[in-house]
Amino acid sequence: MIGYQGSYGTRVEPPVGDRLDRTLRDDNPLLSVDHQLWVRLLTGELNPEIKTLATRLIITRLRIDVANNPAVLPRAVQELRRFFADNKFAHRDLTAITGF
Amino acid sequence: MKNALLSVEDTVALIASRAILFVSGPERLLRSLPRGNWIGGTTSYFMTPDGGESREDRLFCTTFDDAVNARMAILPPDGLSGLTERRFAHGFTCIVTPAFSTTLQRYAVDGPTLPGLYNQPVFGWVAGVHLDRVGQDVPMVFDGATGMVSVDGLAALWVALPESAEVDLDIVNLFVPGEGDHITFPVGGFDVTDCLIGGAPTNLARYIVERGIDTTLPLVADYAGAMINVSFQTVDAENGRVRFYAPVVPGTIYRLARTVTDYGAAYAEAAREGSAADMLSCNCILNYRYAGLEGRPAGGFVGPVTFGEFAYILLNQTLSRLSVRHALAA
Numbered sequence: 001m002i003g004y005q006g007s008y009g010t011r012v013e014p015p016v017g018d019r020l021d022r023t024l025r026d027d028n029p030l031l032s033v034d035h036q037l038w039v040r041l042l043t044g045e046l047n048p049e050i051k052t053l054a055t056r057l058i059i060t061r062l063r064i065d066v067a068n069n070p071a072v073l074p075r076a077v078q079e080l081r082r083f084f085a086d087n088k089f090a091h092r093d094l095t096a097i098t099g100f
Numbered sequence: 101m102k103n104a105l106l107s108v109e110d111t112v113a114l115i116a117s118r119a120i121l122f123v124s125g126p127e128r129l130l131r132s133l134p135r136g137n138w139i140g141g142t143t144s145y146f147m148t149p150d151g152g153e154s155r156e157d158r159l160f161c162t163t164f165d166d167a168v169n170a171r172m173a174i175l176p177p178d179g180l181s182g183l184t185e186r187r188f189a190h191g192f193t194c195i196v197t198p199a200f201s202t203t204l205q206r207y208a209v210d211g212p213t214l215p216g217l218y219n220q221p222v223f224g225w226v227a228g229v230h231l232d233r234v235g236q237d238v239p240m241v242f243d244g245a246t247g248m249v250s251v252d253g254l255a256a257l258w259v260a261l262p263e264s265a266e267v268d269l270d271i272v273n274l275f276v277p278g279e280g281d282h283i284t285f286p287v288g289g290f291d292v293t294d295c296l297i298g299g300a301p302t303n304l305a306r307y308i309v310e311r312g313i314d315t316t317l318p319l320v321a322d323y324a325g326a327m328i329n330v331s332f333q334t335v336d337a338e339n340g341r342v343r344f345y346a347p348v349v350p351g352t353i354y355r356l357a358r359t360v361t362d363y364g365a366a367y368a369e370a371a372r373e374g375s376a377a378d379m380l381s382c383n384c385i386l387n388y389r390y391a392g393l394e395g396r397p398a399g400g401f402v403g404p405v406t407f408g409e410f411a412y413i414l415l416n417q418t419l420s421r422l423s424v425r426h427a428l429a430a
Binding site: 049050053057058059061063064065087 | 212213216218219221266269270271323324325326349350351352411412413
């Protein structure tokens with residue numbers, strides 16, 4: 001079973017049915033849309049060290065959306081996941097988020 | 101990418117060579133340029149290798165000699181979605197829009213949510229005028245392809261690059277949040293009255309005046325590691341209103357910035373990772389004024405001094421920089 005180390009040192013196991021999507025454009029595996037890491041990232045519970053300006057800005061814009069209206073969280077997760085799927089330049093940030 | 105502070109004659113020669121250019125300078129000089137592959141915007145201030153200076157006889161020209169294609173246009177305030185819709189598959193976009201314009205306000209608020217905005221670099225700046233002529237001269241932008249001049253549009257230059265080229269867009273911000281209370285805003289925008297300071301409802305203008313806060317320092321928010329400023333334009337304690345140069349955003353935590361002691365050293369430190377002269381950059385007129393950059397170099401960064409900067413979103417009191425590098429052949 002894969003484990004994840006969060007920014008607060010807590011170990012979070014992936015939810016049942018979670019998986020890695022390897023069908024996207026790059027070798028870097030992308031967490032499925034229902035993975036809890038996206039939620040932790042967009043609610044500010046998880047704060048990995050992001051290097052790329054574009055990634056920093058889109059994460060913050062989506063965090064603000066979610067903070068102002070938690071109901072948009074699923075859409076925000078989809079948008080962020082699509083950003084990583086479309087942009088190879090951001091994959092070093094994806095590695096910082098997933099830990100692999 | 102090549103940068104140069106040129107005479108009109110030399111700029112005309114570059115345009116005649118079909119170079120793809122981003123040009124900044126005084127209105128009179130920009131109006132004298134022929135049609136070609138360029139966009140431009142007004143400014144009277146430049147950062148040069150020797151330091152900041154105000155010139156009325158020179159144009160700052162960046163030549164994108166890496167480009168394999170380009171297109172340009174001036175987008176109206178209600179047509180900003182064209183910014184991402186019209187870009188090339190691989191490349192970047194340069195933009196310039198006039199200070200005080202509806203377009204600037206619209207982009208500042210709506211730009212961050214443009215679909216796909218963050219998929220490709222968007223670099224640019226806000227056109228200004230000489231500080232002695234604010235309110236008399238009008239900032240404007242130019243589309244060299246059509247000869248169109250606008251006081252309320254967003255001039256865009258979409259640049260296509262070869263697959264071997266990689267673009268890097270980043271910012272250099274000398275400010276970090278200070279130790280003071282969190283400041284949040286229930287309602288966003290350029291003009292504000294009330295906020296929460298340390299969770300307590302407060303009139304921001306009166307708070308600033310009562311405490312003698314130095315408003316040459318911006319508010320700073322931590323955007324997942326990027327420090328993003330919002331600078332003060334006016335503070336009207338009598339009417340309890342503060343106007344900013346960029347909109348504050350509800351749900352964002354701001355703090356007043358910590359004082360910067362040595363701007364020159366801070367820019368030199370920021371430039372250490374690469375040759376700043378090979379990048380296109382723009383720096384804020386507020387840094388030029390408050391940091392005394394006239395006659396003082398800023399770590400080798402060169403480019404126009406502007407009334408606001410863009411690195412995807414509108415920035416204040418920040419240096420924005422764009423560089424292109426090519427992967428080494430196998």
